[in-house]
Amino acid sequence: MNTTAQVLEKNRNRILELWMQNQLSEASLRDDLMTSEELQRQSQDMLDALLRAISKENYGNIYAQEFEQVTDTLRDISITRARQGFSPRETGAYVLSLKKALSEILVEERAEDPTTLYKELIAINNLLDNLSIVTFETFIKGREEVILRQTDEISEISTPVIRVWDGILALPIIGTLDSARTQIVMENLLQEIVNTGSNIAILDISGVPAVDSLVAQHLIKTVSATRLMGAECIISGIRAEIAQTIVHLGIDLSNIKTKASLASALQLAFSMTNLEVRRSEKKLGLNFSR
Amino acid sequence: MERIPILKMGPFLLVTIQVDLYDRLALNLENDLISMVSQTGARGVLIDISAVSIVDSFMGRILGNIASMSRIMDAETVVVGMQPAVAITLVELGLTLQGVYTALNVEKGMELLNKKLGSDLAQDEDEEDDQDDRDE
Amino acid sequence: MIVMSKDTMEIVREQDVVPFRNRVREFCTRIGMSLVNQTKLITAASELVRNMLKYANGGEVLLEIVSQNAKTGVRLTFTDQGPGISDIALAMRDGFSTGRSLGLGLPGTKRLVNEFDLKSQPGQGTTVTVIHWKHGR
Numbered sequence: 001m002n003t004t005a006q007v008l009e010k011n012r013n014r015i016l017e018l019w020m021q022n023q024l025s026e027a028s029l030r031d032d033l034m035t036s037e038e039l040q041r042q043s044q045d046m047l048d049a050l051l052r053a054i055s056k057e058n059y060g061n062i063y064a065q066e067f068e069q070v071t072d073t074l075r076d077i078s079i080t081r082a083r084q085g086f087s088p089r090e091t092g093a094y095v096l097s098l099k100k101a102l103s104e105i106l107v108e109e110r111a112e113d114p115t116t117l118y119k120e121l122i123a124i125n126n127l128l129d130n131l132s133i134v135t136f137e138t139f140i141k142g143r144e145e146v147i148l149r150q151t152d153e154i155s156e157i158s159t160p161v162i163r164v165w166d167g168i169l170a171l172p173i174i175g176t177l178d179s180a181r182t183q184i185v186m187e188n189l190l191q192e193i194v195n196t197g198s199n200i201a202i203l204d205i206s207g208v209p210a211v212d213s214l215v216a217q218h219l220i221k222t223v224s225a226t227r228l229m230g231a232e233c234i235i236s237g238i239r240a241e242i243a244q245t246i247v248h249l250g251i252d253l254s255n256i257k258t259k260a261s262l263a264s265a266l267q268l269a270f271s272m273t274n275l276e277v278r279r280s281e282k283k284l285g286l287n288f289s290r
Numbered sequence: 291m292e293r294i295p296i297l298k299m300g301p302f303l304l305v306t307i308q309v310d311l312y313d314r315l316a317l318n319l320e321n322d323l324i325s326m327v328s329q330t331g332a333r334g335v336l337i338d339i340s341a342v343s344i345v346d347s348f349m350g351r352i353l354g355n356i357a358s359m360s361r362i363m364d365a366e367t368v369v370v371g372m373q374p375a376v377a378i379t380l381v382e383l384g385l386t387l388q389g390v391y392t393a394l395n396v397e398k399g400m401e402l403l404n405k406k407l408g409s410d411l412a413q414d415e416d417e418e419d420d421q422d423d424r425d426e
Numbered sequence: 427m428i429v430m431s432k433d434t435m436e437i438v439r440e441q442d443v444v445p446f447r448n449r450v451r452e453f454c455t456r457i458g459m460s461l462v463n464q465t466k467l468i469t470a471a472s473e474l475v476r477n478m479l480k481y482a483n484g485g486e487v488l489l490e491i492v493s494q495n496a497k498t499g500v501r502l503t504f505t506d507q508g509p510g511i512s513d514i515a516l517a518m519r520d521g522f523s524t525g526r527s528l529g530l531g532l533p534g535t536k537r538l539v540n541e542f543d544l545k546s547q548p549g550q551g552t553t554v555t556v557i558h559w560k561h562g563r
Contacts, residue, residue: 183378183562187462190374197394221381228377228386230370230393310447313440344447344465346472347531375465383469383534 004106004120005054011105016047018104022097026090033084042077046098049073059123062130074131075138082142091139092132099128159185161192168269169198170262172237174207182218186225193231200269201226204262206237216251223256232257232272236265294319296326302334302403303327303365304396308341316352324359334403335360338396340371350385357390366391366406370399430498431456431491437475438484446487447472450502453489457498459560467500467558470538473531474504474554482508482551492557499540499559504552511546518544 008015020040049069056066063071074095081091102124110117154175164170171189175181189201203222208215219235226233236259238246246253259265270277292315297304303326305319323335335356339345345353357367368391380386391406393399431453435446450471454464471487478485485506492501511517518532536542541557 180562183462186378187374190377193394194374197398199394199398224386225374225377225381228372228380228392229374230368230372230391230395230398310444312444344468344472346469346476347534348472348476373465375462378462379465379469379538382466382537383473384537385534 007109009051015101015105018101019043019098022100026093046073059127071134074134078135078138079142082139095128095132095135159188161188163196167198167273168200170202172204172207177208177215177218186222190229193229200232202234202236202265204237211242211245213249213251234259234265234268236262296322298330301332302336303332304336306338320352320356323356327360327363327365332365333407334365335367336396336399337369338371339369345376345380347385353390368393368399368402371395427492427494429490429492433489435487437478437487443475446475453500457491457560463558463562466538470535470556471502473535477531478504478506482506497559499557501557504554507551510548510550510552512548514544
């Protein structure tokens, strides 16, 4: 009697055909992200690798050496799909539709021998389930990489230091302030203080969604570091709900100058540097002389 | 023995630390500086650490000590020119140099001391005025 | 974890501290660590080496460049034959000190580095291992 691997090998072309049919009939097929030729080529590679692997009569351990190429190809496909924006369902359907194709062939070939069929189906099912776990693991890892890269990009672009006046810097913080972000904020701010010789820095937290004790601690650290450099720090943009949480959490900001708006912080900065802003007394009527 | 030079500039003393201090040198600096304050009756001490790349808790303690000792002798201490990386590290370490004034550079440190000294003098004058008023 | 390069240094007197810090800096620059992360690691190393001198009359430091999961970093292992620490939890508490210091020692040092591990047996010395990654975190 032929082994499972031999039976499948004999039907290689039909399996591929069935598998492609299954994939193409999936409602979720993304022909916008991938052409059917590409899909065909990908599936062919995958099937070749899989048949080669099970020709060693190993249906259980996908970490064995003969499966290396299968898992590698699968990881490759999953990670590409994760980056291209496929959904988990679409990615999972790839392996699951192969399972369906393999099962159909076995059912046909072993019609007269239910006992063998039963055993073989279980083995193939287990194998393909294991492979789909690999698919998911890799898919999620791929998505995490995307997220990580975006986090890096966000923290880099979102901390501009603005010179609002001679000797006065402003730094609007947008988004959550975690410890990695705090370090970038501090580095940018302190370096700019040195570069411009500024005495006052305004940290505007209007764009920070929530202030908990950890965020407050990061703010206090930034203020302390600024003071060590010899500059003074004002925190502005404290909304009503932020003031409420700060008090409810018992966070002590009494040593720090705080203002509700950037405008009032700027005013305070002016008075600290003995500057005064006045409306100039222009003669009216000149504009109408035409 | 190697020593850090201390310059006298009017009513102030200026120390520029150019090397990474090992402990003996730092302790010598503390001694020398305090005896200079008492000899010259200086009203302010400027310590320029812009060339110092590492301040650990030992060095932090020396700076704190100098400030506290000078204050007892009626002189304020300003640490100037701390590097950003050093400031970030000190804050993380939990060392915020309480009681030590800071400034961006020597020039601004001098300004700060003058301002402190100026307001002190003004206060003294006010008190004298009060005294005069009472005398009359 | 893969060790890519290593070196050891004996610390027996207070004058060894500055050369040791320079050696740590050399390792940091070799992997291109940013200035702030360098400063944090060197300051932590300085604190630990001082502890070693103060409580155990010196010891040995192993400096290594290590790599794990595509991250590169500097690992420092401080080993001494001193009296050891009897209550590690207490020693790691903010504000605690047996010597005449600011009591920032161990907890402050821990905050400066990415990974911190302390092993000690009373009477058998102390081993502290710290790792700081190239990009921090």
